[in-house]
Amino acid sequence: MKKLRIAFYTDDYPPITAGTTSYVMQMRKELERRGHEVFIITAGDSKTAEFAKNDPHVIVLRGPKFIDGKHTVAVDVVTLLRALNGKKFDIVHSHSPFLMGFLAVIYSKVTGSKLVSTFHTYLFHKKALSKYISYTLPFLSSNRVLLKISKLFMVGYLRVYYFLSDKVVAPSRFVRRLLRRNGISNTEVVENGVKVAKGMEISKREARKHLNLSLKSRFLLYLGRVDDEKNLDFLLNSAKKLGEKGFKIIIAGSGHKRKQYIKMSEEMKLTNVYFPGFIKDKDKKYYYRAADVFCNPSTFDTAGLADIEAMSFNLPILVPKTGAQSEFVRAGPSGEVFEISDVSDFVDKAVKIAENRRKYNPRAVAKAYSISKSADKLILLYKHLLSSKNNSNAWVTR
Incomplete structure (x- = not known):
């Protein structure tokens, strides 16, 4: 050739x-x-x-x-x-x-x-x-x-x-x-x-201890650019209802909207949202392994690379019903889709994933990508x- x-x-x-x-x-x-x-x-x-x-x-x-x-x-x-x-x-x-x-x-x-x-x-x-x-x-x-x-x-x-x-x-x-x-x-x-991830040998318990995260809480993770088109307002507007179900939200990454979202979170008096900032590649495995659910709420993503990366760590994804990311859920048992205008549906699906983790096999789906x-x-x-x-x-x- x-x-x-x-x-x-x-x-x-x-x-x-x-x-x-x-x-x-x-x-x-x-x-x-x-x-x-x-x-x-x-x-x-x-x-x-x-x-x-x-x-x-x-x-x-x-x-x-x-x-x-x-x-x-x-x-x-x-x-x-x-x-x-x-x-x-x-x-x-x-x-x-x-x-x-x-x-x-x-x-x-x-x-x-x-x-x-x-x-x-x-x-x-x-x-x-x-x-x-x-x-x-x-x-x-x-x-x-x-x-x-x-x-x-x-x-x-x-x-x-x-x-x-x-x-x-x-x-x-x-x-x-x-x-x-x-x-x-x-x-x-x-x-x-x-690249299909390595780091599966790290348990959720080990990852949470490394990041100093609670072993009892549920964690919903976003990891990527913190910019307009990522629709992260949706996560902040869902935070209180997620908190009622025992969830904490990690919005990890850098971007021109990060300071604005931190300020918004403070104004909304949200106590269950964290902004750890830019995550180095060598540390991403700890966040993916520590989380219960991964969510990129953007409806503008063309490929969803972060979703594939999360799935490669066997982390189920929760994605908008409309848009490119939903193709991953249709491809196999990788997670759930939600209506982007419905906070209750979003929270229900997050709970469903957290309570039924063994139902999902996102890593198998990731290998196809x-x-x-x-x-x-x-x-x-x-x-x-x-x-x-x-x-x-x-x-x-x-």
Whole structure:
């Protein structure tokens, strides 16, 4: 089998923490394990450059900070051309439709490389678009006319961008339906996998002692970015009813909304909600093993990587009935779904999971979403594109 040379273009790379960051790094490692050559082309500041300085396969473009204060506008194209030094890639794989994605399109069209784009961010939904614009371009969100124009422009741009891709990867069937409703038909489903966790030897008791958590309480865990689109208000609004059932809530992670949620929790006089902050990878196993239920209440997630990670530690998940995450529950005994507008249903389902843990086998479901299986599908897609003369959509995932 021919070994491929692949370029991943991404706006998210350490020290930025995001699901895309985790997936890109894990997938690169898995593809390289199989003998393929993977370059990561990203934009960043001095911290990003420092993180990547000893890795010749990571190219960091420098430029001014974007308005969100997190991403970098990639203007240092000279560095890119010098670093590539005439390299030709079999596959250019974009993991963002914006800053780096734009460069991926240009490079693929100039060199004739096949362009694959993964739809990581839920941007076609009106509410999701509003939140994204208010977060990245806050000066537009205060003007209804400008906001409406921005949404129309964004949707138009996204349609053109994905039309220019030879194949668009949807991380879930939910996302594929969303893309097709918006006129993007050149899609295939390749689920974003994760490395199946080690750390199962740690018992719940040991994990709780390590974290200094009560052995008697029930714990509902959220672990991820603490940002608008994660809908963490829902957990705070459910906290009192959960508390009546013996639950404590752990909202672990960092993000621009963390301080606001802490303040909100204090104003609501919630005594059963904890915010431990950013959790290092080596410590995540203790939180997953200590908890009784994992819940990401977001309705905007396209893949639910944190859900898969939680399931790999055999932690049952509780997810919104609508959205991509519900596919994990339909795939096997991994947890329960709840109505996002119904706090009582949410609390009842949390209790159901806590009282019937042996009914669930989330780790078995997680194995179907491993990074290895995701890589199998991705390589098959790459091979099909490279062998196809007419870019037909004949290749179909399971």
